[in-house]
Amino acid sequence: MEQSAESGKQHDASLYFSRDFNKMASFAELGALARAPYDLTAPDALSPARIRRYRTHAAGFDLLYSTQRVDEPVLAALQKLAEESGAVAQFRLMKKGAVLNRIEGYASEERQVLHTACRDIFAPGSQAPEATEQAKGELVKLADFLTALEAGSIVNAAGEVFTDLIQVGIGGSDLGPRALYLALAAYKFPGRRVHFISNVDPDDAAATLSGLDLSRTLVNVVSKSGSTLETMTNEALVRKAFSEAGLEPERHFLAVTGKGSPMDNPARYLRSFYMFDSIGGRYSATSMVGAVMLGFALGYPQLLEILRGAQAMDLAAEEEDILCNPPLLLALLGIWNHSFLGSETLAILPYSQALVRFTAHLQQCDMESNGKSVTRQGKPLAWKSGPIIWGEPGTNGQHAFYQLIHQGTAIVPVEFIGFRTSQHGSDLMIEQTTSQEKLVANLLAQALALATGQPEDNPNRRFPGNRPSSLLLADRLTPYTMGALLALYEAKVVFQGFIWNINSFDQEGVQLGKRLATRLLAHYAGRRQDPGYSGEESDALGWALLGAAGMLSPERG
Template identity: 50%
Template sequence: MVSWKDFDSLSSYETLQSLKNHVDVKKELSGENGAERVRKYNCEMAAGLNYNYASKEVDEVVLKALQELSDEAQLTEKFEELYNGAIINTGENRLVLHHLARNQLGKDVVVDGVNKREFYVSQQKKAADFANKVHNGEIVNENGEPFTTVVQIGIGGSDLGPRALYIALENWAKANQTFKMEARFISNVDPDDAAAVLNATDLAHALFIVVSKSGTTLETLTNEQFVKDALIQAGLDPSKHMLAVTSETSPLAKSPDYLTAVFMDDYIGGRYSSVSAVGGMVLSLAFGPEVFAQILEGMAKEDQLATNKNILENPDLLDALIGVYERNVQGYPVTAVLPYSQALARFPAHLQQCDMESNGKSVNRFGQPIHYVTGPVIFGEPGTNGQHSFYQLLHQGTDIISLQFVGFKNSQIGKDVNIENSTSQQKLNANVAAQIVAFACGKEDTNQNKNFEGGRPSSIIIGEQLTPAALGALLAHFENKIMFQGFVWNLNSFDQEGVQLGKVLAKKVLSGNSDGALKVYADLLNI
């Protein structure tokens, strides 16, 4: 039986506090053993990825203390409880089963007589069958013509993850002849968002996926009506162009307004729902079910690594523990996710929700106040664009920002241009290598404006190419990292009460019942 305790009540907490500033990463990488350190501090991931943490402020002493923390906090044991169906989401009294949707790990979980593994597999098959019928012409529009575009209508986890994964694989799919349909996304309740998407879409040849677990999400239902009005104005029957991804108990589930409904449940939270029909339907339509299956396989293999008790052989756990050390010992408040891959342009935004909605908590899993910092602020943009934007602060600002790079040896498209004796991909990767060393080692200059202190810690995940399996492994890595950090901090990482208050007040404004400052702000905005 595992024991849930606050981080600062553990003996390993005190050990770690004694190791503040224990490692000078500038000295370590600049010294004669710097090259050997880069080769040594490396951990294999799934799908050919590798997590290199040589530029982090760790050594054998720190790593030993982190292993002791992992053992004392029973982190892998808690993970085992999670995927075997324990009630980990204490706020909502729910299981947490997104790992089960990868069809891997643990025993079958049965809830109210329903085998959840079989349920998730059945819905994946339902989505795959629908996608295949669209692709082979069994499902067509009113004029018997094929659908060429799919538009997902959803917000939060119903948008960020699927959108990030679609963008990540669009070029790969085109280069590998698996691209089936263009995908677009409507999320913001701002009417300009829906209008922009619809203006660029051939409505007669478009399918629209309405994604709402409850079937009552205000922003999503508003955008759905916006789309329905556009279809009607174009002389089209919305019920011939729309499908739903929802729960079995939602009002959307058996509505004749949709071609079909594919189901999800309460045990997979929105920000982890890319493995469910939320991501499976749109990605199967865009790239084919086989590609979505490859994403899941990459995730499943990474999940297997996350069960290893040895942190040096568990990249997800190791990354999580180093992050805890940086947050709670070194005192770094922010983590920048910096993919040197344009395909991962929206990946930091997805991780921002995943991390900050999960671990942005100031009470423990029992609702009691805690007395240590928890989740960091997450932000990021692809390199090299970010270098010409916010890297100035990362290099010479007053705060040290923890850095997580992602890079690939080869591009997705297999085409390149050689200018000045190097290709575009070589130039891209030369930049990420240079940034890692520049951040760590800095540069001394008598002109203080040109002086770089260095000592800015970073890690990098390196792969051969951003394939579906590699993308799945990358996503699972960060999901598991967030989970392990929540375990250390004794948080419930699987509810999100912080997003609810604003919704309640917005409904109060729209009902005309606001008063005080709320009413004045509403009046200023002409509501």
């Protein structure tokens, strides 16, 4: 269907899928340019004209990049890199349902990558009609459910409306949804609250449950496989708490899962929503994984605003001109810093307390996508894959780790995120400026300080400068701009994977730890069944590790 209709185009563009990063002409050009990158500390290197010129925008966001170490030749070579790698062509194929989650010639997931279809629901002609229809179908179910909640036709056993919702999930079923909820809590229905349980640490669940009136609480259990160890464990813990409180779980529990998973059992859940194989966990915040919780917290219209913002950015990501495509430009600036100027990490620093968990989401989205070591043909990479992503909100970080960013021996490129007005609107003028103005002034000042540095006789007070940053600015953090920001980073990550020729959509690296944990857990179970049990023979190494960790002392049986 979808794919066959597109097969002609797909055939051409698929040539890009095996193009190695270091074989492109632009790779050599950029390598040569990197020997003498633009010097931001030279007199007038950072001029008002440069600041005004190196600026683009899409979907409510301005991207300012005058404080990057780039000039016209570098930007031209980055444009060429985008073209040689077919970055935009691959992005378009992705949106149309190409099977991009694969490794040629080896067993791999062999899946489409269609998180964009969750938002491609507004115009008549979707690029991936089947996935869009699925997404719309789930949205209709969700809208019905939310209406029934608001109308009071779905209530607890005592006839009361639900006030709270606990999202039980981990990884992509937790980080993206949690980041969005915290970002948009200013927009939630009065009296509705959302809580999250993710860690298998029993203290996590205990701390969350302790403060809640369970009789008025919904529980949204999210797991595509329906078998995620942590989520199943936490679901059982929470179900037990409901039972002990004399409540019927099937009146309170919702499921978001894959069709046919062990959790796909409507008898156990008040409502079930589906997630699909074409959407990986770390790209699933705009699917039902985030939508059910966000719909409960913010209402259906605000949920649609998130999707609308994401859709607008997905469209901007199709621009061939890198200067008109913020996600692609951000991806290329990242590659310039990481692959050519040699930085190993990227700090993402939102000047917005509401984005307190957004960097944690991007840590997953980026590092799980691009922390790879083979090409899409299964060959060992001859170049570095994705950076380490880290960061905390400003201005807090200024009082914490910025010392190293300014004066440490490592260069840390920065992506600043800011908003011109606050969400709550409650602000106070002190010394003739508002808090929000102080916040933005600090953001801009940091970019300036990092770029230009400052000479000084006292060597300990010298700032070397030439520390690159980009600035993302929008008017206000709203559901729309949040959706756009989310999609911007999703697209950025995907573009980098295309250009590095890696599969950004699988996560084989998490398997070994899981298998070894199962091996160790078997020893606990063995001891529990037989007090004389020993793992010495079957698994000397694991048994020694448990012993050295103090986990085999008699009182822990």
